[in-house]
Amino acid sequence: MLNIDRRWIFLGIGIVSIVPFFINFGLPVTTTMEVESIFDYVNELGPDNAIFISFDFAPGTQAENMPMAVGVMRHAFHNDVPVFMTANYPLHHGMMLAAMEYVFNPTTVGFYQEVFFDDWRDLREAGVTGKYELIEAWENQGNQLPDGAMGWVFEGRDYAALGYAPVFNLVILGMTVSIETQYPVDAHGNSTGEMPMLREHKSLREIDLALTSSGSGACVWWVTYAREKIGLPIAFGLTAVMATDYFPYLQSGQVIGQMGGLRGAAEYEVLLTENGITPTTDKAFTGMDVQSAAHILIILLIIMGNIAFFAGGFHKKTLLKGGS
Amino acid sequence: MIVMVGGILMILQYFIPHQISQTIFAYYTDWTPIILAFALVLGVGSLTRIHSHKIRRKAKNWQYSYAVLIPLFGMPILAHILPQSLGGGMDSPSIFHFFFMHVQVSIQATMFSLLAFYIASAAFRAFRAKSALATVLLLAAVIVMLGQVPVGELLGKWLPETGLWILRYPNLAAKRAIMLGVGFGMLATNLKIIFGVERNWLGGAGK
Amino acid sequence: MRKNWIVVPALMILLLLPALSVAQGVDEILTPAAEEQLEEPDSWLDAPGAVTVQDKDNDAGDQLLVSFEQPLYTDGIFAYNVYRRIVGEENWNLVKVIPADDPREFIDGYDPEYPIEPGVLYEYRIASVTVDGEEYFGPVCEAGAVSAGEIYHTGKTRVLIASILFIVLIFYYFGKAQRGIKMYMRPIAGIEAIDEAIGRATEMGKPILYVPGISSIADVATIASLTILGRVAKKIAQYQTPLIVPNRDPIVFTVAEEVVKQAYLEAGRPDAFDPDSVFFLTTSQFAYVAGVNGIMMREKPATNFYLGMFYAESLLLAETGSLSGAIQIAGTDAVTQLPFFITTCDYTLIGEELYAASAYLGREPKQIGALKGQDACKAIIMGFITLALVFGIIDVVANTHILDWLRDLVASPIME
Numbered sequence A: 001m002l003n004i005d006r007r008w009i010f011l012g013i014g015i016v017s018i019v020p021f022f023i024n025f026g027l028p029v030t031t032t033m034e035v036e037s038i039f040d041y042v043n044e045l046g047p048d049n050a051i052f053i054s055f056d057f058a059p060g061t062q063a064e065n066m067p068m069a070v071g072v073m074r075h076a077f078h079n080d081v082p083v084f085m086t087a088n089y090p091l092h093h094g095m096m097l098a099a100m101e102y103v104f105n106p107t108t109v110g111f112y113q114e115v116f117f118d119d120w121r122d123l124r125e126a127g128v129t130g131k132y133e134l135i136e137a138w139e140n141q142g143n144q145l146p147d148g149a150m151g152w153v154f155e156g157r158d159y160a161a162l163g164y165a166p167v168f169n170l171v172i173l174g175m176t177v178s179i180e181t182q183y184p185v186d187a188h189g190n191s192t193g194e195m196p197m198l199r200e201h202k203s204l205r206e207i208d209l210a211l212t213s214s215g216s217g218a219c220v221w222w223v224t225y226a227r228e229k230i231g232l233p234i235a236f237g238l239t240a241v242m243a244t245d246y247f248p249y250l251q252s253g254q255v256i257g258q259m260g261g262l263r264g265a266a267e268y269e270v271l272l273t274e275n276g277i278t279p280t281t282d283k284a285f286t287g288m289d290v291q292s293a294a295h296i297l298i299i300l301l302i303i304m305g306n307i308a309f310f311a312g313g314f315h316k317k318t319l320l321k322g323g324s
Numbered sequence B: 001m002i003v004m005v006g007g008i009l010m011i012l013q014y015f016i017p018h019q020i021s022q023t024i025f026a027y028y029t030d031w032t033p034i035i036l037a038f039a040l041v042l043g044v045g046s047l048t049r050i051h052s053h054k055i056r057r058k059a060k061n062w063q064y065s066y067a068v069l070i071p072l073f074g075m076p077i078l079a080h081i082l083p084q085s086l087g088g089g090m091d092s093p094s095i096f097h098f099f100f101m102h103v104q105v106s107i108q109a110t111m112f113s114l115l116a117f118y119i120a121s122a123a124f125r126a127f128r129a130k131s132a133l134a135t136v137l138l139l140a141a142v143i144v145m146l147g148q149v150p151v152g153e154l155l156g157k158w159l160p161e162t163g164l165w166i167l168r169y170p171n172l173a174a175k176r177a178i179m180l181g182v183g184f185g186m187l188a189t190n191l192k193i194i195f196g197v198e199r200n201w202l203g204g205a206g207k
Numbered sequence C: 001m002r003k004n005w006i007v008v009p010a011l012m013i014l015l016l017l018p019a020l021s022v023a024q025g026v027d028e029i030l031t032p033a034a035e036e037q038l039e040e041p042d043s044w045l046d047a048p049g050a051v052t053v054q055d056k057d058n059d060a061g062d063q064l065l066v067s068f069e070q071p072l073y074t075d076g077i078f079a080y081n082v083y084r085r086i087v088g089e090e091n092w093n094l095v096k097v098i099p100a101d102d103p104r105e106f107i108d109g110y111d112p113e114y115p116i117e118p119g120v121l122y123e124y125r126i127a128s129v130t131v132d133g134e135e136y137f138g139p140v141c142e143a144g145a146v147s148a149g150e151i152y153h154t155g156k157t158r159v160l161i162a163s164i165l166f167i168v169l170i171f172y173y174f175g176k177a178q179r180g181i182k183m184y185m186r187p188i189a190g191i192e193a194i195d196e197a198i199g200r201a202t203e204m205g206k207p208i209l210y211v212p213g214i215s216s217i218a219d220v221a222t223i224a225s226l227t228i229l230g231r232v233a234k235k236i237a238q239y240q241t242p243l244i245v246p247n248r249d250p251i252v253f254t255v256a257e258e259v260v261k262q263a264y265l266e267a268g269r270p271d272a273f274d275p276d277s278v279f280f281l282t283t284s285q286f287a288y289v290a291g292v293n294g295i296m297m298r299e300k301p302a303t304n305f306y307l308g309m310f311y312a313e314s315l316l317l318a319e320t321g322s323l324s325g326a327i328q329i330a331g332t333d334a335v336t337q338l339p340f341f342i343t344t345c346d347y348t349l350i351g352e353e354l355y356a357a358s359a360y361l362g363r364e365p366k367q368i369g370a371l372k373g374q375d376a377c378k379a380i381i382m383g384f385i386t387l388a389l390v391f392g393i394i395d396v397v398a399n400t401h402i403l404d405w406l407r408d409l410v411a412s413p414i415m416e
Helices: A006-022 A033-043 A059-078 A090-103 A118-125 A131-140 A168-175 A196-200 A219-230 A240-251 A261-274 A283-320 B002-015 B019-057 B063-081 B095-126 B132-147 B150-155 B158-194 B200-206 C002-030 C032-036 C154-178 C189-204 C220-239 C250-266 C285-299 C314-323 C338-344 C353-362 C365-398 C402-411
Strands: A051-056 A083-087 A113-115 A152-154 A159-164 A209-214 A234-238 A257-260 C051-055 C064-068 C077-086 C093-099 C105-108 C122-130 C135-137 C208-211 C243-247 C278-280 C303-307 C327-332 C347-350
Touching (some): A006 B095, A033 A209, A033 A257, A059 A083, A059 A090, A059 A234, A059 A283, A059 B095, A083 A090, A090 B095, A118 A131, A159 A196, A168 A219, A209 A219, A219 A234, A234 A240, A240 A257, A240 A261, A240 B158, A257 A261, A261 A283, A283 B095, B002 B019, B002 B158, B019 B063, B019 C278, B095 C285, B095 C314, B095 C338, B132 B150, B132 B158, B150 B158, B158 C154, B158 C220, C051 C122, C077 C105, C189 C208, C189 C220, C189 C327, C208 C285, C220 C243, C220 C250, C220 C303, C220 C327, C243 C250, C243 C285, C250 C278, C285 C314, C303 C314, C314 C327, C314 C338, C327 C338, C338 C347, C347 C353
Parallel strands (some): A051 A083, A051 A209, A209 A234, A234 A257, C208 C243, C208 C303, C243 C278, C303 C327, C327 C347
Antiparallel strands (some): C051 C064, C077 C093, C077 C122, C122 C135
16 A cells, blocks of 8 residues: 555545535635735725735636635725736736636626726716716716626726736835836736826825735735835735745734635635625635545545555564564 | 945945935846846747757757747737737737637646645655654644645634644744745855855856 | 012912813803804914924935924814925925824825925925815925935944844854864755765766756855756766756856856866756746656656755656656755655755755855854844743733833834
């Protein structure tokens, strides 16, 4: 048993990863202090505040990091908090676009209807830039909220997809002085200077939270260049492998909270659903069944391996003593 | 000499808030992306040179070199040169977007998901109670793993609580200790580089 | 005597007068009808008072410390608009809006649209804003100071002290090592196994795979790895064992090529250097891993070195290497990846042992001195931690706040 072919182990993992997608156990997820602190902080924010969501993860870790970023984005949209979105690497820019596609997709349960920057130019030029007056004016123009949509989100008023800029640690440093100088145009080519949310929040000093959903050590750039320089509150969304390493930042108060791995993302989804912000939980919560099954299998394998190890050892000792 | 002067200048700059110091720093931050952009030229040039040599010499597996070169030049052309009317551009719907979302994202996610299988086989092989310390490691791993999933809560409230305690206290202490050690190591290595003690990063020019 | 009895009634009147006025005020508050009968307050009652402007310390001459007096009548005030202009100019710029509940002292100069220039004299005017949007302007006040940049940031003194202390310690041990004083270094199994690993590959006639991490040349771990590569390559050159060095970063590839070439030169075998042994694969993380795994399965190296910065691909590399039957020595300062290397590799250099490896292999005095200097710095930190632990216990037992005081002294953030 000690020399079991690896392929049996791989087969076992494959089976326990696939089966829970067909048999939904729906095991409950209780929330922890680390995630609740992020939720409570974002819940206190409103239309006068603004947050940054930094997509600092590659497609490889999107299973863990994407639900975190999407969860906070939906939370912010629900509370009418403007969201700036950035990416620290060209590949991660695609993740930002994928997140937006998902949140604005009519097939997503609890989606938001996006209004492009050019589409509401006439209202902007007429001086209608406040969120509630903008919705009223937009609907008075004959625009109707689609069925199933949670609300309107206006590009430049509710969100700005700033995207990737090179040498991102220096970009963060530059944004402590002025966001517009680092991003004169956003990812869609819109002038950021014309965006009402940027007129109201010109630098990181006027931002209330930066969430970095990260699959690498780049999350620490936000702490080094923003938190330590101007006191910007930072929240981490990390892969499970990394989450254990960043507890010192949590304990010292340098970050307000941390979502660790799929579990952290699932906890945030549970909080969103319990508070009526999203109608249902999402992919991270579904994934917890798979994670439960996989963890149990790994533990069983470890126990089997140890039994075989000790049995083999005792057997050898018995032989040496002349036993059968 | 350049590294020594630049390094000492940047150290001093940190302590001097005066506008002249900030201007120097802004100048440096403006130049950094320009210099880094040349690394891209170096990388693309190197990759093209190696694979075109392979194709020319018909070296082993030379066919796969086409699989490297075609996307290397094809994707930027699709993103920036091909007109939008013909499916160009980076945003959806475009050919670039299709390849990114349905090829690159899928491939990278697949490679990353291999880790799940490898972790299982590594855990089976490595987590043996060979000694007292190994047993402690094994027990901590089992408790934390069970504590992180909903099944653990069903087995007993103490499991997730103990798992969180392990993460918040012993794990934090150990990680902080490693971070401090790494931090001082980086300090010493950077000082060695600035003052010319460490010159291997210069390659042959360092001798 | 006559004067004395006049003083008493005079004193009584003086004492009674304020009491009478307070009583009048109390009556006004307690009598709603009386309140309604009050006239609309004059605008000067709603307007803020004088503005005080000082130069802010520890800045680049682009910030001013501004405070203003609260209006006498604050009911209905929603916010304060802060207007600023250069003395002699006509146009006012709205530079800040302060909510009514926020402190009336703030730092001006953060708005990138209206920066403060050093040496320029400004005027300020604050207006109270009601819910209806009406503004009640206070007086125009010329700033009492101009902004000037400081040469030294006093808030960073503790960083300076710590930096000087640590740098001096490292240089002290540099000097000590150069004077020939022997310093003890505990043996590290992974480093001592390098020779054995190279010997194994030579005996088996199989190549050695050296992965210098996947980070850029700016990463200290990569530099440490390239230093070790130089020494390993020198040994390999002597034994004429094949070497494979795949790279993820183009600059690291260039440096690695030079390092290996130089090592062969120093070993006296420049002709044995194979230019194809050091090559650039790809910048994509998982494509690089796939490439290296393919090399491991095809070339079947006898020894694998994973030294440098690694991310999620570390387990993929090490597990595949284990499958191929190679002896594996890993070293990284990426704490996240250490558990994977420890479980799959034969030897692992943990954290700063990677940086120490170059000192171990080369035994150069300065390298050893730097290593001892690091240890001395760590000893100081350990002393601080012990002190903090003792003070923490004293605080709990004796209900004092020594630890809080110490924390404020040492660890309070330095804001700019």
